[in-house]
Amino acid sequence: MATTDRQAGTLALAHALSAAERGLAVIPLSRSKLPALRSPHRDDPTPSPPSPCHGECGHLGHGVYDASADPHRVRELFAAAPWATGYGIACGLHPHHLIGVDLDTKSGTDSSAALRELALRHLFTIPETVVVLTPSGGRHLWLTGPPDVVVPNSASRLAPGIDIRGAGGYLVGPGSRTDHGVYGTAPGTAHLPPAPCPPALLRLLLPPPRPNPSDPTGADQGASHSQGQGHGLIHFVLTAQEGQRNTRLFWAACRAYENGLAPDLTNALIEAAVRTGLTEREARSTIASAARMSGRGRGHGQGR
Known part of the structure; x- marks a missing residue:
């Protein structure tokens, strides 16, 4: 050994x-x-x-x-x-300002299909770039970002099973040996340079801009953004296929709680989940789990 x-x-x-x-x-x-x-x-x-x-x-x-x-x-x-x-x-550093798109396989969802769905919905294509295959069957896509933009790390914020490695994060390099196997580049991608991140995808990776209190139109813009985001979350639940329904509902509910939309969206999310085949009891239980995960159902001082 x-x-x-x-x-x-x-x-x-x-x-x-x-x-x-x-x-x-x-x-x-x-x-x-x-x-x-x-x-x-x-x-x-x-x-x-x-x-x-x-x-x-x-x-x-x-x-x-x-x-x-x-x-x-x-x-x-x-x-x-x-x-x-x-x-x-390391991601986010000069000269590449690397952004890693981690398509996980352990979440019980098809993260590659979720990325394709996002690309269709937001009108972008994933360019040819370095792809690293993980021992568990996942994939890491290497993209580059602008030098003046800081992309944060996130886990399943973009969609279930899609993690983002940005500033302060790192990707396991090809050739690394771990307890679960060896990381390697996908055939035909090792020679490629990391491709620029599509602008539409880059916008999704960045946190939403905070409204300016001195801007008299800020409140209306914030309301419009929240309304659009709410419709997007409901659509995300409605388009769930069998095997994805609970996961998609949980993810959408977490985003709703994180962005303060839960009071207005809970009933709509439940209705959308029921239309996909879940029972109302299952939907309410999943949303309650999301509330606990988002800190809305925990006691003070309790963490995970």
């Missing part, structure tokens, strides 16, 4: 250096896909510093903030973590 791990570490470093040559900043990962270097502040007496260290202390172990495309720095990182069997690619 030790020999296998050493070989995996050597291969991981080679792949990481190859990625660095393309201008991608990397960090070593363990078999669990987590950063291989532990935080130097894990034993600090103050558990929650007012200003978290992002490497200003000069030590290694700050996760994605250690990431570098400098080959000397990459070798230093891997030398400090000889047990590493993979590498992570």
